[in-house]
Amino acid sequence: MGSTVKGSTDMSPSILGKHIRLVDRKWAIAVEQAIGNIIPGYLCSCREDERVLLEILSRCVPAQEMDYRPSVTVMKYQSKVYQNLRLPPSNFTTILSILDIDNPTVACFLIDQGRIEQRILMDSYENARRIMEKRAPPNCVATYLPNGTEMQNTNVFRCYTCRTQNPRYFVEDFAEQITRAEKDCNNIERQIQEVKEKLSETQKRVNQHQQTVTALDTTINEIKIKCGRLGKELRELQLIEAPNDSNINDCENELSEYDNRIEILQQRIKDQKSKAEMESTEYRQVLDDLTQARQRVMEKREQAEQCKTELQTCDALKENGQRAINELQKGLDDNQRKLEQHEATKKFIETKLHVQIENAQNLVKERPKEEIDVKAIRRSLDALLKFIETNKNVSHNVQQIQDRLEAVNEHLDTFGRVVDKQEKLIHKLFKAARHRGQQYKNLLESTAKLTSSCFSSFLESRNYTGEAIFDHQEGTLSLEITPRGDEVHKDTRSLSGGERSFSTVCFMLALWEVVEMPLRCLDEFDVFMDHVTRRTAMNLVLEVAREKKKQYIFLTPQDLSFLKITDDMRILRMPQPKRTLMQTNNDNDSD
Structure with missing residues (x-):
C-alpha cells in the first residue's frame, strides 16, 4: 500500500498516534482533550491508499460499529514541518x-487540522482565567489545564470542564488502569x-410501623x-320506669344498685377515653416515625441512582480497557504467528541443508579411491567427439518439433487456467458450504429454543412446567415435565394417561409453531384425559x-357439547351404527 510522492521518499498509510510522543506526562489529559478525536485516525498520501484502507476497515469493523471506525485522511507528503507559523x-x-513528532507529514497535518501551534498550556487555573477573561493572547485558540479544562474567548468567554480522569491514549501501563477500573x-x-441492605432494613421497619x-x-x-355499647346501656337504664310496688325499700335498694352500676360504667368510660387518648398520641408518634422513614428511603434511593450512574461510567471505562487489551492481544497473536512462520521456515531450511550435506557426503564417499587414468578418459572423449561428428549431419525437422512444443505448452497453459478456475470454484463451494452449515446450525438452535419455549408456554395453561431438551450431537430429544404439586418427570412413561396425553398435545402444538x-390433523388426542384436562386441551x-x-x-x-360454536369452526358428527337384534345379542354374549 505504499504510494510514491514526486520528489520525496515513499510513504505508507500510518496511524497518527504511532508518530506522536508526549514529552511531559502531566499534559496527557489536556492533549487528548484538544486533539483526541484525530489521534486514532489514519493518514495517506494518495486516493488509492485511502480506497484500499477503507476496504480493509469495512471488512474488519462490524456493520453495527461503523460509527466507531477511525477516520482516513489524504494529505500530500511533506519533507519538513511548516516554518512560517503564527x-x-x-x-x-x-x-x-x-509533542515529539517523528514524521513531518503528521506534524503538518496536526497543525492544519488541530491547530496545535495555537493551543497553549497553563498550570494555574486563576492565571488562565484572568488572562482569557480579558482577552485571548494573539494567535491563541484555546487554553488547557493539566486536568483537561478548556478555556476559549473568541467573542464570549467559555470554560469547559473535562469529565475524564485518566488518559486514554498516552498511557504507560494498561494493566494498572484496568486494575484501577475494576477496583472502582x-x-x-x-x-x-x-x-x-439498608433499604431492605428500612422497608422492614416501615412494615413494622404499618402493622403497629x-x-x-x-x-x-x-x-x-x-363506648357506644356502654352509652346505650346507660340510656336504657335511665329510661327504666320505677316499679309500681308498694315496697319503697326494695325500690330504693334497686335504685341505689342502678346508681352504683352507672358510676362504675362512667368510671369505665373515663378509663377507656384516657386510654384512647394515650394510644392516639402513640399513633401520631408512629406516623411521624413512618414519615421520617419514608424520607430516608427516598434519600437512599437517590444515593442508589447516583451509584448506578457511577457504575455505568466505570463499565464504560472497563469496556475501553478491555478493547485496548484485545488490540494488544491481537498484536501479540500476530507476532506469535509470524514467529511460528519464521521457525517453520528455519526448520525447512535446516532440513534442506541437512539433506544437501548428506548428498555431498554420499558423493564424497562414492569418489573413487584409486588414481584416475588420463589415457582412458582421453579415449572416452575421442569416442564422444567421433559420435558427435557422425550424427552431426543427421537432419531433424526442427520446425515440427518447435510447433509441437508450442502446442503442448499452449495446451498446458489452458489446462492450468482450467485447474485454477476449478480450484477457485471449489474454494467458493467450500466457503458457501461452511456458511450454509453455520446458518443451518444457527437455525437448528433457534428452532430448538423456539420449540422449547412454546412447549413451556402451552404447559402453563394447566400450571404445568417443563421444557424440551434437544441434543443435536447425540440426536436425542427428552421432555422434562412437572405437573402441579408433583416432582420432575424426565420420562413421560411415569406420567398418568391424561397428563401424558396433555403433554403430547402441547409438544405437538410446539412443533407446529416451527x-x-x-393442513394439520390430530386423531383421538383426548381419549385418556379427564373432563377438566380435555376442556383445557381443546x-x-x-x-x-x-x-x-x-x-x-x-x-x-368424545362429547363436544361444551364447545362454543363459531363461524370459523365446523363439527361433523357421524351417525350411530345400525345394529340388528342378532348383533346385539351376540355383543351381549361376547361381553
Missing part, C-alpha cells in the same frame, strides 16, 4: 512544543449492595364500639388454530 507569544507553552467497579458494587398503626386502629375501633404446513388447540389461520382437522370420540 505562534502565540514566546512566554506561553504550546501543544506543538511538548467493585467499590461501587459494594456500595450498591450496602444501600440495598393497623393494630392501634383496631384497638381504637374496639374502644369506640365499647413447521409451516397448510380450548388450547382451538386458540392456536384461530391464531395461525390454518386448516385443522381433529378426530375424537
Whole structure:
C-alpha cells in the first residue's frame, strides 16, 4: 500500500498516534482533550491508499460499529514541518512544543487540522482565567489545564470542564488502569449492595410501623364500639320506669344498685377515653416515625441512582480497557504467528541443508579411491567427439518439433487456467458450504429454543412446567415435565394417561409453531384425559388454530357439547351404527 510522492521518499498509510510522543506526562489529559478525536485516525498520501484502507476497515469493523471506525485522511507528503507559523507569544507553552513528532507529514497535518501551534498550556487555573477573561493572547485558540479544562474567548468567554480522569491514549501501563477500573467497579458494587441492605432494613421497619398503626386502629375501633355499647346501656337504664310496688325499700335498694352500676360504667368510660387518648398520641408518634422513614428511603434511593450512574461510567471505562487489551492481544497473536512462520521456515531450511550435506557426503564417499587414468578418459572423449561428428549431419525437422512444443505448452497453459478456475470454484463451494452449515446450525438452535419455549408456554395453561431438551450431537430429544404439586418427570412413561396425553398435545402444538404446513390433523388426542384436562386441551388447540389461520382437522370420540360454536369452526358428527337384534345379542354374549 505504499504510494510514491514526486520528489520525496515513499510513504505508507500510518496511524497518527504511532508518530506522536508526549514529552511531559502531566499534559496527557489536556492533549487528548484538544486533539483526541484525530489521534486514532489514519493518514495517506494518495486516493488509492485511502480506497484500499477503507476496504480493509469495512471488512474488519462490524456493520453495527461503523460509527466507531477511525477516520482516513489524504494529505500530500511533506519533507519538513511548516516554518512560517503564527505562534502565540514566546512566554506561553504550546501543544506543538511538548509533542515529539517523528514524521513531518503528521506534524503538518496536526497543525492544519488541530491547530496545535495555537493551543497553549497553563498550570494555574486563576492565571488562565484572568488572562482569557480579558482577552485571548494573539494567535491563541484555546487554553488547557493539566486536568483537561478548556478555556476559549473568541467573542464570549467559555470554560469547559473535562469529565475524564485518566488518559486514554498516552498511557504507560494498561494493566494498572484496568486494575484501577475494576477496583472502582467493585467499590461501587459494594456500595450498591450496602444501600440495598439498608433499604431492605428500612422497608422492614416501615412494615413494622404499618402493622403497629393497623393494630392501634383496631384497638381504637374496639374502644369506640365499647363506648357506644356502654352509652346505650346507660340510656336504657335511665329510661327504666320505677316499679309500681308498694315496697319503697326494695325500690330504693334497686335504685341505689342502678346508681352504683352507672358510676362504675362512667368510671369505665373515663378509663377507656384516657386510654384512647394515650394510644392516639402513640399513633401520631408512629406516623411521624413512618414519615421520617419514608424520607430516608427516598434519600437512599437517590444515593442508589447516583451509584448506578457511577457504575455505568466505570463499565464504560472497563469496556475501553478491555478493547485496548484485545488490540494488544491481537498484536501479540500476530507476532506469535509470524514467529511460528519464521521457525517453520528455519526448520525447512535446516532440513534442506541437512539433506544437501548428506548428498555431498554420499558423493564424497562414492569418489573413487584409486588414481584416475588420463589415457582412458582421453579415449572416452575421442569416442564422444567421433559420435558427435557422425550424427552431426543427421537432419531433424526442427520446425515440427518447435510447433509441437508450442502446442503442448499452449495446451498446458489452458489446462492450468482450467485447474485454477476449478480450484477457485471449489474454494467458493467450500466457503458457501461452511456458511450454509453455520446458518443451518444457527437455525437448528433457534428452532430448538423456539420449540422449547412454546412447549413451556402451552404447559402453563394447566400450571404445568417443563421444557424440551434437544441434543443435536447425540440426536436425542427428552421432555422434562412437572405437573402441579408433583416432582420432575424426565420420562413421560411415569406420567398418568391424561397428563401424558396433555403433554403430547402441547409438544405437538410446539412443533407446529416451527413447521409451516397448510393442513394439520390430530386423531383421538383426548381419549385418556379427564373432563377438566380435555376442556383445557381443546380450548388450547382451538386458540392456536384461530391464531395461525390454518386448516385443522381433529378426530375424537368424545362429547363436544361444551364447545362454543363459531363461524370459523365446523363439527361433523357421524351417525350411530345400525345394529340388528342378532348383533346385539351376540355383543351381549361376547361381553
